[in-house]
Amino acid sequence: MTTTDTNTHILVFPYPAQGHMLPLLDLTHHLSLHGLTITILITPKNLPYLSSLLSTHPSTITPLILPFPSHPSIPPGIEHVKDLGHSGNLAMLTSLFKLYDPLLHWFTSHPNPPVAIISDFFLGWTYHLALRLNISRLAFFPSGAFFASIDDYIWNDVERCKPLDEIELCSLPGSHVFKADHLPSLFRLYQKSDPNWEPVKDGKIANTRSWGCVFNSFDALEGEYMDYLKKKLGHDRIFGVGPLNLAGPDYFGRGNAGSGSDANDRVLTWLDACRESSVLYVCFGSQKLLRREQMEALAVGLEKSGTRFLWVVKTGTTRQQDEGFGVLPDGFEERVVGRGLVIREWAPQVLILSHRAVGGFLSHCGWNSVLEGIAGGVVVLAWPMEADQFVNARLLVEDIGMGVRVCEGADAVPDSTELGRVVSESMSDGGRMKERAKGLKDEALGGVTNGGSSAKDLVRLVGELFNLQVR
Secondary structure, eight states: OOHHHHOOEEEEEOOSSHHHHHHHHHHHHHHHHTTOEEEEEEOGGGGGGGHHHHHHSTTTEEEEEOOOOOBTTBOTTOOSGGGTOGGGHHHHHHHHGGGHHHHHHHHHHOSSOOSEEEEETTOTTHHHHHHHHTOEEEEEESSOHHHHHHHHHHHTTHHHHTTOSEEEOTTSTTOOEEEGGGSOHHHHHOOTTOTTTHHHHHHHHHHHHSSEEEESOOHHHHHHHHHHHHHHHTSOOEEEOOOGGGTSTTGGGTTOOSOOHHHHHHHHHHHHTSOTTOEEEEEOTTTOOOOHHHHHHHHHHHHHHTOEEEEEOOOOOHHHHHTTTTOOOTTHHHHTTTTEEEEOSOOOHHHHHTSTTEEEEEEOOOHHHHHHHHHHTOEEEEOOOSTTHHHHHHIIIIIIOSEEEOOOSTTOOOOHHHHHHHHHHHHHTOTHHHHHHHHHHHHHHHHHSTTSHHHHHHHHHHHHHHHHHTO
């Protein structure tokens, strides 16, 4: 089925944060391959993120460039969360809500308007826009279905859940109990009746009221939670199409901010000289900057472990470095020379995790990192800090058994001796964890191939979107 056969037009609206944009753009690539006409809403400074997509699909994907709405807490010229940090999410959400009227005007004046909106789950207000336009809205979850199930539970019962120190999720598979501090960050920060926060609550509730939900996940990883949502919501328009990081057009260059290939060559040459599964990869994503005490504890722990490691160090601004953020202890690199490699620029994470020499991943457990670790078949050493990371760590460590928790909390400082011991044991033995990691890797790869669960759900999603054209 081709675009000219159907002319089915979809609007895709990503949220401007690295971990949100990349998987939705990967999904957009595949929807285009299946013959859909797509408009992507983007603000001017974020347009470069679309360059690969637009060059790959020049006739089927078009950008809709709308000016970024001003906000008193967002400096002029900033349009991406990476320039604000996680604390900037509320301001970003509030600002993007102002696109409602410009978007409504664009829809009503378009000669062939979209029949559906696929928007990030941080943009729940687009559900109300879709209702006004009498079209369908699908919530895209760049995080997992376990997280979405928890999000749906707590936001729909916020009055009861908010004051509790612990929440028992009795209706969910596994009946998990979560400390309040380990629940999603936006929920913890929510303030009842605050005019800035009520739209966030409304948007969260709107996600599972939307016509459909699309997950960057797969059946072998989270099938029971997707089944739970189908039963709870009373329809089967729940689609697990991941891991999308295995299927995008820029798989090995994901998130590259422009670093040259020389740095990549240096890393890969170093890994080539290491024996199989001997290297621990250490990285906490694009946002988290460790303070001095955390850097020192982690450095000493790695040193004591005796394990080979590759550590991506986020250094921050000159002022932050002066305050000790992202600064290694004196002499550390000299003491671990040959055994450890420190990288201070962008790192080719997908290439690293898929390298035969890498056997473990010390991670904050952001969902993209989780999926990239699964695709690499590595054991995860979890240090969840915020957002959905505690939920993801629970899934990997307790439910699946392919990881171990080494620390928790954005401000926590690990015990160096204990950290060194856990790293050493996990990397030298691992046993069942390594076996489970390798098995889940095979299931992830199988899911996105022809006949796999994610491939089938993608085809089912495309069919549902085509059907909207003739509804």
